[in-house]
Amino acid sequence: MNIVDVSNELASLISGPNAYHNLPVARLVEKVLARKEGFLTNTGAVSVTTGKYTGRSPEDKFIVEEDSVKHLIDWGPVNKPISSEVFEKLYLKVIQYLKNRDEIYVFNGFAGADKKYRLPIQVVNELAWQNLFARQLFIRPKSQDDLKEHKNPFTIVSAPSFKADPAVDGTNSEAFIIISFEKRIILIGGTEYAGEMKKSIFSVMNFLLPERDIFSMHCSANVGQEGDVALFFGLSGTGKTTLSADPKRRLIGDDEHGWSSSGIFNIEGGCYAKCIGLSEEKEPQIYNAIRFGSVLENVVVDESTRIPDYDNSLLTENTRAAYPIEAIDNIAKPSIAGHPNTIIFLTADAFGVLPPISKLTKEQAMYHFLSGYTSKLAGTERGITSPKTTFSTCFGAPFLPLPATRYSEMLGRKIEEHDVKVFLVNTGWTGGEYGVGKRIKLAYTRAMVQAALEGELDEVETVKDPIFGLAIPAHVPGVPDEVLQPIKTWSDKNAYEQKAYELAKAFKENFKKFSNVPKEIEELGGPII
Secondary structure, eight states, X not given: OOHHHHHHHHHHHHTSTTEEEXXXXXXXXXXXXXXXXXXXXXXXXXXXXXXXXXXXXXXXXXXXXXXXXXTTSOOSSSSEEEOHHHHHHHHHHHHHHHHTSXXXXXXXEEEOSSTTTOEEEEEEESSHHHHHHHHHHSBOOOSHHHXXXXXXXXXXXXXXXXXXXXXXXXXXXXXXXXXXXXXXXXXXXXXXXXXXXXXXXXHHHHHHTGGGTOEEEEEEEEEOTTSOEEEEEOOTTSSHHHHXXXXXXXXXXXXXXXXXXXOEEESOSEEEEEOTTOOTTTOHHHHHHOSTTOEEESOOBOTTTOOBOTTOOSSOSOOEEEEEGGGSSXXXXXXXXXXXXXXXXXXXXXXXXXXXXXXXXXXXXXXXXXXXXXXXXXXXXXXOOSOEEEEOGGXXXXXXXXXXXXXXXXHHHHHXXXXXXXXXXXXXXXXXXXTTSEEOOHHHHHHHHXXXXXXXXXXXXXXXXXXXXXXXXXXXXXXXXXXXXXXXXOSOHXXXXXXXXXXXXXXXXHHTTOSSSOHHHHHHHSOOO
């Protein structure tokens, strides 16, 4: 089979009598209810469950090993190769499966708010609620002119009810997420978790944008009243969405951005917020965004009142809410802005030894970006039930098809070119490690971030951490001084030092995998033990 055959099969599918194209939100909601795929909550949001797949399934993700791209991909445990033959046989099976369904749903939109760099995308779904998800998460055409520009799209074909047979189909399990860059297709099956669609498009953009000298980033972004731009890097659950949804600043986007020679732009048109523990008091913007047209994934809902119980983790810790960015009151329109003034790296340190906030030199910024340390939180991937120490390069290793140094070099150039301030913020534990200490208060984290963005920490006195070499502000408005230095929050100082040295050694051991990083980044950026 060749690329023309694959394209013809797709064209035949989406032109068939069972294909519904670009249904508006209300019609998609009607389809969800009629097909009993979900039900409405008390605010009008659609509530669905995704079965045993309540998070991403990284062991089931592959990239097709094709001549035009195989020399560019950073092959390994994240980017696993699969042959064109295996892909095409499975693709034909899925297409035939979807042709036999009574209905399928097609959405045409874009990834990338800056029209100069946006990618046309097409999403073909077996389930109406997943097409609703795609419509809310990606960028929706705003005019007939937009649709005229929708040419040669990258297509997601998602059939959650189709289960692969690993012995026959060459997959790792019944689930599969396969990207073909040559054929411009993402094939998903066996898993109903909608986040696979979102992150697959992000992986595609992380391949395509750097080829155009655009830095692709796993971060949220907002802009202040004076036009000052802030980026928040971090893995799922570290607080990107929460901290970027600031009523005093306009939201640009909550998860994925590009940084071009003109400034930054949101890759998406919606938000996919973790909502475990969500409350109107703590996160009013997110809480009030969950209304008609939104999708709630795996949130326990009271059967009689239809009121969501955001504190209930019975189905998963990784409960999610998907909604269009317009559901947030205070947003940048369009979702673009100038060059960043401040970058904040977010980590959820389960050791409880990293400072709640510290100022980074350029070398430290490069070191911590490459390290991408956090504690992977429960539910973000299958099998993760408690925090697990992880180093995710560039705070987004699962979504980076190219070598990590390609992204880090771009960040280094941007920091230097635009004189960007960089901070490391720990949203994890204090007073002890996970199970002993407690999570740092969100109010404290907000106060620290606000001080960093408003320049209140530019000239403040700092204390040098004796193990990590980090510059810790001695004072932050609204935060007790003793909270700022982790050792002061531990009752057992010896236990603190033991855990701190343990983490520092883990940093150094992890950094050994980078063989072509300038020596000064390793020597000046990391722990000083």
